[in-house]
Amino acid sequence: MGYYRIDPDSDRQFVEEFRRTPVGKHSPGLMRVLNALRHDPSGKQIVLFCRKPFAEWQIAEMPADRRQPLVFEERPIFTDRDEAEREVFRRRWHAATGERINLSLGATAGA
Amino acid sequence: MLKILGYPDRYSVAPGEPISFQISLEEGDAYDARIVRVINGDCNPAGPGLDLPHIPSAIDGRYPGIARRVDAGSYLVAADFPALASYRAFSFRALVWPTLLARPAQVLAAQWDSATKCGFKLMLGDGRLVLMLGDGSGRTAQEELPVRMLQRKWYIVTATIDRANRVFQLGQSALQADFGVDDSGNRKAALPLTMGHAAVPLYLAGGPQTDGTIGEHFNGKIEAPAFLDGVPDHATLEAMTISPPPAALSPHIIAAWDFADGVSTVRATDVGPSRRHGRLVNLPARGMKGSNWNGEHHRWQVAPVQYGAIHFHEDDLYDTGWPADIAWAVPENAESGAYALHLRCGETEADAMRETYIPFFIRPPRKPTARRRPKVAFLAPTCSYLAYANHAGHITAPGVETMMGRLLHFGHQDVYLYDHPELCYSLYDTHADGSGICYSSRLRPVLNCAPRYHSWLGGDGSSLYQYNADTHLLGWLAHHQIEYDVITDEDLHRDGYELIKNYRVILTGSHPEYHSTPMWDAMKAWLDRGGRLMYLGGNGWYWRIAFHDELPGVIEVRRAEDGIRSWEAEPGEYYHSFTGEYGGLWRRCGRPPNLMVGIGFVAQGFDVSSYYRRAPDADNPRASFIFEGVTDEIIGNFGLIGGGAAGIELDCINPLLGSPPGILRLASSEDHSPLMLLVNEEFTSTMPNLGGDQNERVRADLCFMETTSGGAIFSTGSIAWCGSLPCQGYENNVSRITLNTLRRFMDERTFG
Incomplete structure (x- = not known):
């Protein structure tokens, strides 16, 4: 495939940048990492369902065949949207590199 | 998931005329209904908060309801x-x-x-x-x-x-x-x-x-x-x-x-x-x-x-044809403004939204002499609302998260739309067979055009886009006790110049993107006769659309040749079927937005917004009234839409496209995100520096210019501008600049 492949050694520097600022102006290096991580050739799409405006979110997934129902994750319930961004980053990083990283700020992800 | 939804039979109703609401109740057998005034539809705790006061009326009460279905497909x-x-x-x-x-x-x-x-x-x-x-x-x-x-x-x-x-x-x-x-x-x-x-x-x-x-x-x-x-x-x-x-x-x-x-x-x-x-x-x-x-x-x-x-197409839809569940005869003395039918069928919980707001506007009486007109009119961009009706790019289009720079947000309305594609989508979407959707009707539930709707496409923060984003302006008008009428795009299309000729000032919404030829002509005629236009958004007067001569409430676009397009019309299919007019960008029809408001579309990015820096023309005596009490070098480094006043979609001066020589560039935005990208009609060959962090052309220009007829135009060039108005209790430099301009525009003294 022609798109960028994550190199866990050289790209690890961008993990901290994402942890600090999940949404916002990003460096070209982090942009490249995010563009690669956010590309899912399966056609599935992770989304963030807002249960209560500005209060509670949960991760859901759209199947590749959009005629099939959304799949909601019952847990965790996020009370900070940035924590959901970090959780999805963590999963995608693991899928791309095999590495487990801990991005959580520790206080806001619910049980 | 959403448990109640519906639509009005019209978006604009005059005093003394009827309006009906068609409703589907997805759970239970009854619901409560009442009319509310829409002043602020944003529940972001960082802003002033929801303001949807109850307007007592004859329709207040409890109604039986049933679930209704949509029979899509042409x-x-x-x-x-x-x-x-x-x-x-x-x-x-x-x-x-x-x-x-x-x-x-x-x-x-x-x-x-x-x-x-x-x-x-x-x-x-x-x-x-x-x-x-x-x-x-x-x-x-x-x-x-x-x-x-x-x-x-x-x-x-x-x-x-x-x-x-x-x-x-x-x-x-x-x-x-x-x-x-x-x-x-x-x-x-x-x-x-x-x-x-x-x-x-x-x-x-x-x-x-x-x-x-x-x-x-x-x-x-x-x-x-x-x-x-x-x-x-x-x-x-x-x-x-x-x-x-x-x-x-x-x-x-x-x-x-x-x-x-x-x-x-x-x-x-x-x-x-x-x-x-x-x-x-x-x-x-x-x-x-x-x-x-x-x-x-x-x-x-x-x-x-x-x-x-x-x-x-199996997913074409014009009119769901639901029967009227509630009919309201709008009182003769009803005040012009934004309203909604508020429906409630129980307590909203995390897994069930049991209320909805169905928006509509009360326009001024059709007879010009029936009532004294205020000096100001808000032109509700209902054609743009309709173009984005049930916009489902977050569902159907791959790669949108990359464009947004964050996870795609789904609210209860979005989940309902996902589960009910028969409500059909917007002019930004494609049919199931991949062909572009070129018609959009309001005679169906439009879930993303409502107070309290937070859009996946809105800037980070309040995440508002189109209708609900425009309530930031309505809240600001209420805060400053500005008397105004609301007219809609569809009114302007039908009534033309006669509808607006007696207003001194017209305010746009945050994203007045779609205009028919009669709408364009009416606005230009008004400007040529001394009108004062405050263009409070971005990417305005961009697409040409057509209305149907026989069918109410439906518009057509052809995504022809150029511009930011989520689909492309097939070669040979650039002409509107409704009118026979050549479709596509107004810019390609010899009428760039610069001819109307001095500036035109240059960049878009949906993650975070930025600020404006004051430019030398701000000190020009012609513009002194605008900056009265504002000495800040930086303007709008705050906001509910992306955290700044310059964001989402930006316009700038371009003399080659018709920006007039006398236009004053009062301020320009800077320091944009790399996701704020130059739009494709602005380059003919791909370049590596399209992002706002590297491209000097990516900016919003805050502008002022007088017209030869004694009128004037104030243009902000940013969709996010109105999102900064409510900050700090409506007391900030974006609010002050806007209010200074509005008060001078309301003054009968001519410009120039």
């Missing part, structure tokens, strides 16, 4: 059509261009009584031509061709039913031969049963279902469909034309529809002698090139013979 119906079983033999012939062969059953033509399973259906099933017959006793039989069609390829389709000799024949003939592809065929065999006498209408591109709906929709184009009495020679039938038909076949025509006729209507003209005209339901796409389009002509009026196709 088709042709010919009501007065003879029973085909009354002929000893009959033949059907059409050209077809299928676009979604994965669907298991798609009717090309049917005269079918679904209750008794009686009659005839010619279908595509898994890409094969299928003949289904029913004898009326419940017995059915199905025959098919062994060869499969290919998508987006033209075929001549024929079927003959010879009841007298008890034989049938099916044929499909590809207009183009492809190496290694066997997609033409012809089969003649004994009739498997006696086709029953079905005295029901004739349908094309859909068929009656047992539940009373029309289903089994065909996705693709049909051209020159015809029914003939008898069984003509097969080669003659295949080669048949309908305008005019060959002499050998002409006496045998039962019906032959010429789709090149009446393109701007919902009538399908039968050119046969019996004039069995069809009615097109749910607005299939017209003005579509046919099998014989050769690229010589691009305008359907010039070469109608090459535009004989209609493109049907």
Whole structure:
């Protein structure tokens, strides 16, 4: 495939940048990492369902065949949207590199 | 998930006139209804908070409700059509261009009584031509061709039913031969049963279902469909034309529809002698090139013979046709403004949203002398609301998260839309077959046009876009006690200059993107006669649209040639079917937005917003009133839409596109995100520095200019501008600049 492949050694520097600022102006290096991580050739799409405006979110997934129902994750319930961004980053990083990283700020992800 | 939804029969209603609301209750059997005024629809705790005061009215109360369903999908119906079983033999012939062969059953033509399973259906099933017959006793039989069609390829389709000799024949003939592809065929065999006498209408591109709906929709184009009495020679039938038909076949025509006729209507003209005209339901796409389009002509009026196709879709929708559940006679003394019908069917919980707001506007009385007009009018950009109606890019388009720079947000309304694609989507989306959606109607629930809706497309923070984003401006007007009327795009289209001639100031919404020719002409005429326009958004006056002459509440766009497009019109299909006008960007029609408001679209990015830096022209005495009390170098480094006043979509000065020489650049935005990208009509060759972090052209220009008629124009060039108005209790430099300008614009002293 022609798109960028994550190199866990050289790209690890961008993990901290994402942890600090999940949404916002990003460096070209982090942009490249995010563009690669956010590309899912399966056609599935992770989304963030807002249960209560500005209060509670949960991760859901759209199947590749959009005629099939959304799949909601019952847990965790996020009370900070940035924590959901970090959780999805963590999963995608693991899928791309095999590495487990801990991005959580520790206080806001619910049980 | 959303448990109650609905739509009004109009977005704009005048005092003394009725408005009705059509409602579907998804849970329970009753709901409460009341009218509210819409002042602020944003519940972001960082802002001033929701402000939706109850307006007591005669409709306050509890109502019984039921769940209603939407029967989407376009088709042709010919009501007065003879029973085909009354002929000893009959033949059907059409050209077809299928676009979604994965669907298991798609009717090309049917005269079918679904209750008794009686009659005839010619279908595509898994890409094969299928003949289904029913004898009326419940017995059915199905025959098919062994060869499969290919998508987006033209075929001549024929079927003959010879009841007298008890034989049938099916044929499909590809207009183009492809190496290694066997997609033409012809089969003649004994009739498997006696086709029953079905005295029901004739349908094309859909068929009656047992539940009373029309289903089994065909996705693709049909051209020159015809029914003939008898069984003509097969080669003659295949080669048949309908305008005019060959002499050998002409006496045998039962019906032959010429789709090149009446393109701007919902009538399908039968050119046969019996004039069995069809009615097109749910607005299939017209003005579509046919099998014989050769690229010589691009305008359907010039070469109608090459535009004989209609493109049907299973997900076309014009009017859901729900009955009125609540009707309200708007009082004669009702104040003009933004309102909504608030419906509630229980307590909203994390997994169930049990309330909804159905927005509408009360416009000023139609009679200009009926009431004193305020100096200010807010032009609600209802065409832009409609263009984005049920925008589903977050569902259907891959890669949107990359564009947004964050996870795609789904609210309860979005989940409902995901589960109910039959509500149909926006002018930004594609049909299930991948073709672009070029019509959008308001006669259906539009879930993303409402107070309290937070859009996946809105900037980080409040995440508002279009309607609800505009309530930031409404809240600001209320805070500063500005008296104003609300008029809508549709009002301006219908009433023209006369509607606005008595207003001194017109305020736009945050994203007034779509304009018909009458709307454009009316606004320009008003400006040329001293009007004062405050363009409080970005990417305005961008797309040309068309209204339908006969059908209310529907607009058309053709995504032609250039501009930011989520789909592209097919070559040769750039002209509106509703009006015949060339579609696409106003910029490509010789009317760039710069001619109207001094600036034009230059960049878009949906993650975070930035700020403006004061420019030297801010000190020009002509603009001194704008900056009265504002000495800040940095303007709008705060906001509910992306955290800044410059964001989402930006406009800038461009003299080459018509920005006038006397325009003052008061401030320009800077320091944008790399996701704020130069729009594609601004470059002709790809470059590596398109992002706002590297491209010097990516900026919003805050501008002021006088007109030769004593009027003036103030342009912000940013969708996010209005999102900064409510910050710090409406006391900030964006608010102050806007208020200074509005108060001077309201002053009768002329400019210049």
